[in-house]
Amino acid sequence: MIRGFLIRFWNRYKEYIVLVLLLVSSLFISSxxxxxxxxxxxxxxxxxxxxxxxxxxxxxxxFQTVFEAKRLREINAQLMLQVNxxxxxxxxxxxxxxxxxxxxxxxxxxxxxxxxxxxxxxxQGSFIINAGENEKVxxxxxxxxxxxxxxxxxxxxxxxxxxxxxxxxxxxxxxxNQRSKFDGVMEWNGSELVIxxxxxTFDMELGDxxxxxxxxxxxxxxxxxxxxxGGNRDKTGIFNHITVKSYVDFIMVTNVFVIGFIxxxxxxxxxxxxxxxxx
Amino acid sequence: MRSDYIIAVLLxxxxxxxxxxxxxxxxxxxxxxxLILILLVIYTLRMxxxxxxxxxxxxxxxxxxxxxxxxxxxxxxxxxxxxLTGYFYNENKTEQNLHSGSLIFIIIVIGTADSIIYSxxxxxxxxxNSLLTLIFMQGLLPGIYSSVLSLxxxxxxxxxxxx
Numbered sequence: 001m002i003r004g005f006l007i008r009f010w011n012r013y014k015e016y017i018v019l020v021l022l023l024v025s026s027l028f029i030s031s032x033x034x035x036x037x038x039x040x041x042x043x044x045x046x047x048x049x050x051x052x053x054x055x056x057x058x059x060x061x062x063f064q065t066v067f068e069a070k071r072l073r074e075i076n077a078q079l080m081l082q083v084n085x086x087x088x089x090x091x092x093x094x095x096x097x098x099x100x101x102x103x104x105x106x107x108x109x110x111x112x113x114x115x116x117x118x119x120x121x122x123x124q125g126s127f128i129i130n131a132g133e134n135e136k137v138x139x140x141x142x143x144x145x146x147x148x149x150x151x152x153x154x155x156x157x158x159x160x161x162x163x164x165x166x167x168x169x170x171x172x173x174x175x176x177n178q179r180s181k182f183d184g185v186m187e188w189n190g191s192e193l194v195i196x197x198x199x200x201t202f203d204m205e206l207g208d209x210x211x212x213x214x215x216x217x218x219x220x221x222x223x224x225x226x227x228x229x230g231g232n233r234d235k236t237g238i239f240n241h242i243t244v245k246s247y248v249d250f251i252m253v254t255n256v257f258v259i260g261f262i263x264x265x266x267x268x269x270x271x272x273x274x275x276x277x278x279x
Numbered sequence: 280m281r282s283d284y285i286i287a288v289l290l291x292x293x294x295x296x297x298x299x300x301x302x303x304x305x306x307x308x309x310x311x312x313x314l315i316l317i318l319l320v321i322y323t324l325r326m327x328x329x330x331x332x333x334x335x336x337x338x339x340x341x342x343x344x345x346x347x348x349x350x351x352x353x354x355x356x357x358x359x360x361x362x363l364t365g366y367f368y369n370e371n372k373t374e375q376n377l378h379s380g381s382l383i384f385i386i387i388v389i390g391t392a393d394s395i396i397y398s399x400x401x402x403x404x405x406x407x408n409s410l411l412t413l414i415f416m417q418g419l420l421p422g423i424y425s426s427v428l429s430l431x432x433x434x435x436x437x438x439x440x441x442x
Binding site: 014015018019022023025026027029030031033038041042045046049052053056057060116117118119120121122123124125126127128154155162167170190191250251 | 413
């Protein structure tokens with residue numbers, strides 16, 4: 001009798017039973033996605049798949065190169081105009097640094113890589129690049145191109161790595177307005193980059209350059225991120241949300257550089273201790 | 280039936296390659312058509328709700344693994360999309376659903392639901408400026424974009440049927 005009931009129950013509700021089981025499994029797997037076993041499976045899977053996609057990327061490379069070359073010529077012309085000015089400032093800077101004996105923090109090694117997989121999404125943008133453990137890439141390293149900050153490495157296989165782009169909700173980091181020296185936290189809201197809860201008294205103007213902050217534990221300071229493109233001017237509140245247009249075109253970007261910069265564990269620990277002390 | 284599952288998974292692999300390499304070039308403002316969803320909708324309309332739900336789970340799992348995204352997000356979304364598409368399944372109208380404007384309508388509806396759930400899973404609802412942005416920018420537009428690609432398929436199949 002019970003068996004008959006169970007069979008009838010299954011036949012009537014099997015779609016719902018299967019749906020609930022699969023959704024619960026998805027949530028269960030999702031909650032364990034940071035466990036080493038799941039990470040290993042993921043690393044092996046995207047590493048193997050990226051071998052296939054890298055062939056397709058090679059086929060499309062000539063088309064990408066045409067656009068890239070045109071853009072690079074324009075940038076080259078602009079850079080040429082800046083070079084002389086910067087050269088003079090560089091000499092002056094070196095002399096001044098010697099005088100105050102400052103350590104130069106801008107000299108990080110760069111690892112060249114190409115994007116072989118692009119996961120375009122309104123909330124979880126990520127790329128896979130063709131540089132991995134063999135090229136000494138490590139999780140946590142920042143990634144840039146000639147325009148500015150692209151993202152951060154989150155997972156590394158032998159020859160490939162997963163790069164979380166700025167258009168990903170999971171990535172939040174400290175930035176600075178280069179002109180007014182205001183610091184804030186930037187994140188992706190699903191359609192644009194925003195710096196949230198900026199006091200209205202803070203000096204922010206359209207077109208201001210936004211760079212990574214000295215306070216950032218993820219990125220070295222002064223990497224270009226974007227320019228202030230707008231913001232809400234809520235008359236009732238005391239905070240504004242500032243929107244930022246990234247320098248990097250996440251569709252057109254093909255060649256990137258991984259910066260050999262490892263986030264400072266010491267700095268992280270000090271910040272955590274400070275937070276604990278405040279609490 | 281079993282061979283249908285195998286063929287679906289085999290078709291998934293080249294489509295995933297195209298989705299992750301060529302489709303981003305067609306995207307605008309992070310909005311891109313979803314070829315995996317189109318495949319899932321077609322198979323669900325052919326095989327039914329239960330099969331669609333199972334296939335959605337498998338497609339989602341593989342996509343999460345291959346794309347380097349958060350494991351579980353596409354799995355959850357595609358499972359639900361397969362289940363929802365199952366409500367449009369009709370054994371007697373399979374050909375009609377697949378080779379007419381119905382397919383485009385179904386893909387708009389499911390694509391919108393799929394994109395909204397994916398955004399919600401990606402925690403963007405807490406950061407999104409408004410519900411309108413979530414429904415329109417992150418839901419409806421990707422759904423419409425996917426349906427435009429499916430239109431090409433409908434045209435292709437209709438011509439094939441009449442010639």
